[in-house]
Amino acid sequence: MAALFTGKVLMANRERDEVETERELGRALENKVLLLYFGSGQCPRCRQFSPLLKDFFLRLTDEFYVERASQLVLVYVSRDETEEQQSAFLRTMPKRWLAVPFGDTFKRELELRFAVSEVPAVVVLKPNGEVIVGNAVEEIRRMGPACFRNWQEAAELVDRNFLLAEDFDDWSRRSITDPIRRLKYKLDKKTEMKNKERKEEGEESS
Incomplete structure (x- = not known):
């Protein structure tokens, strides 16, 4: 999955740090289902959906809900009009989220690659970059965290419970x-x- 971001920079929401080295990206993305969330803090439909996605993500990754975080990573691909709007939105979202930096033309490349024409959109990818779901917004709304199991099986992830x-x-x-x-x-x-x-x-x- 890190190959998708080769030569690119991602921002860690926890401290707005850059995650840019091959090793850092590999560690963040390897053997995980990747969600690309195309959205905006100003879009009315996104404002309705984002809290659902936040809850969905937390219920799968936060220690309050699960003993061990699911093999899931989310990258926010912003359509916010300003960097301040993007930062304000991310401050309300989970600290485990990653984001494409504001103003990075890579956002447009991702939109074209995955044929994203409207927001909100959640593209679900296997670790090798293959698409599992082109837009999982309705699936997340309908099924909640239960849909992750289907994605996990489709992605053929190595179960980390085998690890000591x-x-x-x-x-x-x-x-x-x-x-x-x-x-x-x-x-x-x-x-x-x-x-x-x-x-x-x-x-x-x-």
């Missing part, structure tokens, strides 16, 4: 298949131990 707690710090440096290999190793090891116990029991009985 101490592995999360350097997840970005690991292969995406590492958790699967570790699980297979544990299963093979368990089978080996059982076979060894059976062999010892057989020797004792003889």
Whole structure:
């Protein structure tokens, strides 16, 4: 997914920091469903939808609602008329959101690439950049957080529950298949131990 943003800059809503290095982008976007939210703080339809999207996102990622955040990242692609309007809007949104900087022509590239003609629009992407849903606004309105499970299955994400707690710090440096290999190793090891116990029991009985 980071390939979509190669050579680009994203803003972290938490402290308005830039997220621009390949490693930073990889860590932020790898193995996650990506939502591109095209909207504006001044658009009446967006003002109605944005609180729903905020609640949707928080219920999937905030520790108040879930034990572990879902594999979900959102990038705000603004149609605000001024940088002040964009900043004011983002201050009301979750701190985990990312945003394309105001005035960046990349916003127009994204609109053309994903055929966004009106707002609000939420484009749902797999980690490899393939489109899962062209505009999920109505799906989010109708189903709420439940629709994430469908996206997760479509994206074929590696379940992070396979990872050990101490592995999360350097997840970005690991292969995406590492958790699967570790699980297979544990299963093979368990089978080996059982076979060894059976062999010892057989020797004792003889």
